[in-house]
Amino acid sequence: MSSDRTDTLFIGKKPLMTYVTSAIIQLATMPIITIKARGHSMVTAIDVAQIVLRKTKPAFEIGDIKIASESLVSSDGRNRDVSTIDISIKRVTS
């Protein structure tokens, strides 16, 4: 397993703790994971990151956080921009 291996967790409509559990399981074997979400799920993504950090304290920390926009075609055929967030959580090395 290379040390820059990464894994991605997409946040959707499942219960919050489902994602927290998945993230902690992934972090057991990965040095870094990225939590991704868009639109209203961004709140869940931030909550998941905070809960994971609190439950695993002090083993992990927040890495890069990126925000961006994606252009989606909505049901009425118009383009709609939706914001996205990527939060990386990595093992504390010291």
Next chain:
Amino acid sequence: MSSDRTDTLFIGKKPLMTYVTSAIIQLATMPIITIKARGHSMVTAIDVAQIVLRKTKPAFEIGDIKIASESLVSSDGRNRDVSTIDISIKRVTS
């Protein structure tokens, strides 16, 4: 005006474009501003940052993004953790 002068925009329940306008006005005179929000307003904060960048392209860029938790006492007297986000927007220097 010192170059590390900063200004803070708290995101609440007003219409999105109110905050976009405030941010652009602040950025006219400040080299860096910080957009702060908590809970569901975090989605608005991220949307505001993206719209400000798009409208002022390429004059500004995203700086640091921080996420954290605050412990609030809810109406039933229990502590409740709420996530917060701070997004800084700064003038592109090159």
